[in-house]
Amino acid sequence: MLNWDHVFATRASRMRASEIRELLKLLDRPEIISFAGGIPDPALFPTSAFEAAYADIFANGQAASALQYSVSEGYLPLRQWLQKELDRLGIACGVDNIFITSGSQQALDYLGKLLLSPRDTALVNWPTYLGALQAFNAYEPTYDQLSFGNRTPDSYRAAADNAGGRVKFAYLSSDFSNPTGQTVTQEERLALLTLADELDVPVIEDAAYQHLRYDGEAIRPILSLDIERHGSIEETRTIYCGSFSKTLAPGLRVGYVVAATPVIRKLVLMKQAADLHSSSINQIAITHVAERHFDQQVAKIKAAYSARRDAMLAALAAHMPAGTSWTEPQGGMFIWVTLPEGLDGTELLARSVETEKVAFVPGQAFFADRSGTNTLRLSFSCANEAMIAEGIKRLGRLIAASLRVAA
Template identity: 50%
Template sequence: MTTDTQDLAPQDWAARFSARMAGIRASEIRELLKLLEQPDILSFAGGIPDPALFPAQAIREAYAEILADGAQAAQALQYTVSEGHGPLRRWIAERMTRDGMPCEPENVLLTAGSQQALDLLGKLFLDPGAPVVVARPTYLGALQAFNAYQPAYLDLPQGALDGDEAARAAVEARKPRLGYFVPDFANPTGVSLTLAQREALLDLADARDFPLVEDAAYRELRFGGEPIPSLLALDIARKGSIEAARVLFCGTLSKTLSPALRIGWICGPRAAIEKLVLLKQGGDLHVSTINQMVACRVVSEGYDQHLGRLRGAYGGQARAMLAALERHMPKSVSWISPEGGMFVWLTLPEGLDGKALLERALTDVRVAFVPGAPFFAEAPAANTLRLSYSLLPPDQIEEGVRRLAGLISAPR
């Protein structure tokens, strides 16, 4: 007996999805990345590293050397422990210790990029309705990772870390379950928390007894100003040991080495790391063994010199963008000057919508950027946008900013 499939009604999949799927939305940034395939688009959209800066030769040689050695090849192509490749965890622990965060390899869990780290942390800490305090605006990828666990977001009020007692009290009253922040060169704003603001954030977390997630994706990309201790470093100094700290540090090699290797990590007290290991086992067992071994070889020699090249390149591109904004943007537009990272945050005149401007920019002047509204957990500010300078050379940055400024200045 045969059945004409054209007569069968499609399954109602939406009715079968879990309640958590109601909060899951497509990333506007991931969609915008498709524009990079159009050669005539000048794109400030993707906050991704410049492929010209990847240590491709060193990565190629590391793969070849590992696979040419029988014993190493057998290890590299096999399953491994969920915690991650021991030598790489040791390198991370030594580097973090050097950066004021004394820890051991047992305090480190390797993850598939820091994005998986955020998902694991959401799974570990969040129940439906759990309040999560975040910066205003904040990293869209963190919101997407946490959304599956149905939290209730609380934008950190302006002034809460600058001595405004009423703003601080508003946060305390909500009894946050978790705090998430990017203290260094934040995505999307490029802003860094001052030392006083970091101390105030730790004070707040101590007062209400909630853990803090420190997303350090851009920490190594400082090209100006003076380094500031990480939240974890400050917390360890207060508590005397990482085992007594409340900060969980998320690091990554995606912005400095290569995104495709998918190497990130969580560093924190062993009591939290041990539970995160169990969650990772239920997810993907472990990060690619060969990728961990390759990354370990590449970072073990010349990594600081490589970082110097990155900082020089991104610093030059940032200066080119800031100079172009100063030359071309109307006075009604304001922006924040970063000292590291990959982003400049613009505030447009009231009434000008970033999403509507993007539609016009793509059609009229072939320039792409990311509208600011999706980066807000609460009450989006539509008259904002994010520009990334990481992919374009200075002459194209100049031209793209000139086109965009002309569009903003044009009568609507």
């Protein structure tokens, strides 16, 4: 029998199962109240709009092109709609600056492949999006903690040199990040651009939750600030990754990258070698729905998710024992909980599923160095207010009991 471990590339050793994907299996157990999966509520999908969109494709003569091979850059009318939407966000660009991917996760994988050589350094937050770590891990980088104003460019260079490579990029989720729900301030965004200029590296801006702001003043995307600083998108170093997964539907796997054309040209070549192009019919359907329903759909999900966020924050305040703290996000899908010292999120999850029938994601999964053992991520997107109140009550009871045992 072939020894597969002997023939796998060295990068295969960096590939790990997603703790979150495994936890999603708990959603099939009706007795579990799950705050684990950071996924949209399917009850809020614009199902009838997509039903009409696919019917239109087959009724108006688009079937041949929808079912055929297409250009790697992406469906032109979709990129034209995105150009207008990006302009509303302060990102002035042309259609040639927009590239369609199979979800923003594919964008992260392509960018890791494009930018990272083994032992190069990626600057990421502590904690950061687990999917980004999984995408980048295949290209065998090292990680360093991205901080705003606390370190000099030379300290990053020295650490990267000691690891055997160079600093290649800074990656961050700018608004209502997964997992913490926190937003990068405008001052921090500007400081990051200054750091990136001094290091001469790109900034990868993950904007998956850009449209899910429930309160507070909107902050301009990093790419918008970069364009203002340098005069044109062609002079910028920011690579903006967006998605329709959190606004319209994740199952269609339609995301996009916005960047200077030298980056887009390389990504197009990578897509030609990987999967040729994203699904034609799904891109056309997304265009139909976005053109007719995008603002209405965003308003609907914002109303639902903001009420659930408020319910979770109220329940945390009512039921969490002293010594427990949490973020208060202005949007997105997540609240980040820091447990009292001595408690372990992974151990707590095992007891929670067994005794209280509540699921969440242990925070350690989101740290490149596997620290953060006393943290956890809660998602409020797929639970109604009554489930949230009951689930947080149970979780608070378990944490309090665990503290008594530890004492």
